[in-house]
Amino acid sequence: MSRSAVLCGLGSWLPPRCVTNDELAEELDTSDAWIRSRTGIGQRHVADASMATSDLAVEAGARALKSAQIGSVDAVILATATPDRLCPATAPGVTARLGLGRVPAFDVAAVCTGFLYALATAAGLIAAGTADRVLVIGADTFSRILDPADRSTRAIFGDGAGAAVLRAGQRHEPGALGAVQLGSDGSDEDLIRIPSGGSRDPFRAATAHEADPYFRMAGRAVFRRAVECMAESSRRALAGSGWAVGDVDRVVSHQANLRIMHALADQLVLDRERCAIHLDRVGNTSAASVPLALADAVAGGTVRPGHRLLLTAFGGGLTWGACTLRWPEVEPV
Numbered sequence: 001m002s003r004s005a006v007l008c009g010l011g012s013w014l015p016p017r018c019v020t021n022d023e024l025a026e027e028l029d030t031s032d033a034w035i036r037s038r039t040g041i042g043q044r045h046v047a048d049a050s051m052a053t054s055d056l057a058v059e060a061g062a063r064a065l066k067s068a069q070i071g072s073v074d075a076v077i078l079a080t081a082t083p084d085r086l087c088p089a090t091a092p093g094v095t096a097r098l099g100l101g102r103v104p105a106f107d108v109a110a111v112c113t114g115f116l117y118a119l120a121t122a123a124g125l126i127a128a129g130t131a132d133r134v135l136v137i138g139a140d141t142f143s144r145i146l147d148p149a150d151r152s153t154r155a156i157f158g159d160g161a162g163a164a165v166l167r168a169g170q171r172h173e174p175g176a177l178g179a180v181q182l183g184s185d186g187s188d189e190d191l192i193r194i195p196s197g198g199s200r201d202p203f204r205a206a207t208a209h210e211a212d213p214y215f216r217m218a219g220r221a222v223f224r225r226a227v228e229c230m231a232e233s234s235r236r237a238l239a240g241s242g243w244a245v246g247d248v249d250r251v252v253s254h255q256a257n258l259r260i261m262h263a264l265a266d267q268l269v270l271d272r273e274r275c276a277i278h279l280d281r282v283g284n285t286s287a288a289s290v291p292l293a294l295a296d297a298v299a300g301g302t303v304r305p306g307h308r309l310l311l312t313a314f315g316g317g318l319t320w321g322a323c324t325l326r327w328p329e330v331e332p333v
Contacts, residue, residue: 003170005123005167007175012291012296043282046143054084074134075103075134075135076135077118111317113287132168145213153214174305183233192216192222195213229320237322249303251270251309252293254312255279255285305328
């Protein structure tokens with residue numbers, strides 16, 4: 001039988017500092033009621049000045065390894081839009097700090113869809129026989145790239161990290177990744193962007209006052225595309241796995257906005273109660289969003305062994321994706 005990637009470990013970590021909506025309202029023209037009514041978010045975790053994305057990734061990665069009860073892997077993939085530096089990649093340093101030796105390690109940049117892109121990449125390494133076990137981490141410190149005066153983004157995003165261990169197994173095992181669907185549309189790349197800092201518009205001392213180093217998002221257009229693309233990729237993933245929408249026990253989607261999540265459920269003609277909700281306590285954590293929501297749902301008992309899960313996400317690029325998974329006997333750390 002052909003090799004498949006089987007999830008066998010799950011870990012998550014959030015920075016200790018929690019920022020409530022009321023705290024944001026002390027700095028910005030906003031309120032708890034305004035934020036909750038538009039996003040469903042009540043608080044978010046923010047990394048302190050001494051923490052970088054790698055620190056969050058190490059914490060989540062160590063917990064995933066503990067959950068899987070293993071001490072080594074054959075590759076590490078880190079999904080992030082906020083690497084420690086533009087160069088080098090953050091994954092090799094995370095791998096070294098985890099004591100995993102000289103295994104291949106690299107970053108994946110697909111913003112909020114990053115974890116699903118990384119899962120698909122890990123599954124490919126396993127299917128090809130290149131690796132038997134892969135550690136996949138989604139970690140972001142979006143607080144570092146938000147405009148301090150922009151209430152629309154500061155209200156939404158938080159910091160965090162989630163990780164999973166995949167091992168080689170068979171496709172009918174609990175935990176085996178089912179059909180994976182990925183997509184992108186670069187014609188709308190400006191809907192989600194950081195205008196300055198790359199090779200297109202590098203920082204220069206002489207023009208620093210003209211640069212825009214902050215995350216920008218066209219909210220209304222992103223809302224429409226997110227629902228449209230996640231719904232379509234979800235339908236394709238379900239069809240590829242031979243599942244009907246009614247077979248899905250839980251949808252673990254990117255925790256972008258409660259309205260988006262409810263609109264997605266409505267598009268799929270699925271009860272909203274089947275959506276795993278975590279953003280009310282952590283906000284939008286970008287690449288960490290899906291594994292954090294999954295770990296929370298398992299720990300809270302709303303996802304149990306045998307449940308059929310639909311994972312889906314949407315992010316900058318534009319990028320999107322979905323995959324199916326029957327939850328195994330795995331406890332998150």
